[in-house]
Amino acid sequence: MALEHAILVSLLEQPGSGYELARRFERSIGRFWTATHQQIYRVLRRMEADGWLVAEEIGQDGRPDKRSFSVADDGRAALIAWLRAPVQPEAVRHELAVKIRGAAFTDDAGRAALIGEVERYRAEHESLLFTYMNGEKRDFPDLEHLDVGERLQHVVLRGGIAYERMLLDWLDDVLDTLRAL
Amino acid sequence: MALEHAILVSLLEQPGSGYELARRFERSIGRFWTATHQQIYRVLRRMEADGWLVAEEIGQDGRPDKRSFSVADDGRAALIAWLRAPVQPEAVRHELAVKIRGAAFTDDAGRAALIGEVERYRAEHESLLFTYMNGEKRDFPDLEHLDVGERLQHVVLRGGIAYERMLLDWLDDVLDTLRAL
DNA sequence: TCCTACATGTAATTGGTTACATGATTAT
C-alpha cells in the first residue's frame, strides 16, 4: 500500500525516470522498501493517471527517450495525508527463524548445512553493514551542517546500521546455539 | 513461499487443526511469520492434496468437528530439503522509514502529528518487548535443562527481544531527531 | 564479440488481504 508513497518521497527528493527510480530502489530506498522495475512502471502509470505525477518527455540522442516524473500538487497532498495516518502493523516474514526452529527436525548433516547457510547469511549482512557505514562517511561527512532532509535521511540510515549490528550479534548467538546442540 | 514450511514446523512441534494453527500464528509463530486463517486453510488443503499432511477427523460434542493435521513423511522430507536451500533475500517493507523521510515535505503540524505517531508506535513495541520477556520467563524458567527444540525456540525468542530493544533505542533517536528539526 | 548500462514495457501466475458467510457453546 505504500509503494506509491515511497515513490512520492523519492521523486520529491529528486525527480527522475522509472529507470532511475528502479536504480534508487536497488540502493538507498531499497534499504527500507523494495520494488522491481516492472512494479514501479505499473504504479507510475497509475499515479500519473490519478494526477499525482507529471511527466516530462526528454529526448536523448544516442539513448532511448525517457520520461522524467515530478510530483504534482495532488501527489504532495496525498503524501501529506498519508503521513498523518497510523503506521500499519507490518507483515513479518523471517525465513531464517523458521529454518532455525525447523532444525529440531533434521539430522546432524542437515544441521551442519544450516550452520553453513547461517554463516553465509552472516557474511552477506556484515558486508551490508560495511556498505552502510561507507555510505554514511561518504554522504554525511559533516554532521554539523545537515539540512532537514539530510538529517532525516541520516536517522533512517542509523536505523539500518543499528539493525545490521543487532542482526550480526544475534547470528553469532544462533551459531553458538546450533554448534552446541 | 515459506508459509508451507512454517506450518510444517508448527505441526511437527505439535499437531493441530487449522483453527489452532491460526491461533499459533497470532502468538508465537506470528513473531516471525504472519498468516490469516483464510490463507492457512487454503494452504492446508493444498498440502493435504500433495500428501504432505494427514488429517484426523475429531468429532466433538458441543463444538463443531475439527480436523487435526499431522505431518506425513512427504511433508517432513519437503521440510528437510527446504532447510538446506539458501535463505531467500527478504522483501523489506519499513513503512515508518518512508514516513520519516517524507517528514521533510510536510509542515510543523504534520511533523508534530508524526512525532505523536512515532510515540504510539514506540509504546506498542515496548509492550511487545515486555510480552516477549514475560513469555521467556514463563516458557524457559530453567535455562539449564532445555531439550533441542526448546533451545532453538529460545534462540529465536532472544532474536525477537534483541530486535525490539534495538528498535526502541532507534525510535528514541528518531524522536530526538524529529524534535530537534 | 560479448557484456553492461540505459530505457521501457506486457503477460501469466502466485501470494496475500478483505469481505462475506455459517453456526454452536460458554461466559457476562
Next chain:
DNA sequence: ATAATCATGTAACCAATTACATGTAGGA
C-alpha cells in the same frame, strides 16, 4: 440479550514476482 470463543470455509480483489520482450550505445 450479547459478546467472545470455537471451527471452517468461499469469493473477489489487489499486490508482487517471474518470465518474456525489444532495442541502442559504449567499453573490454
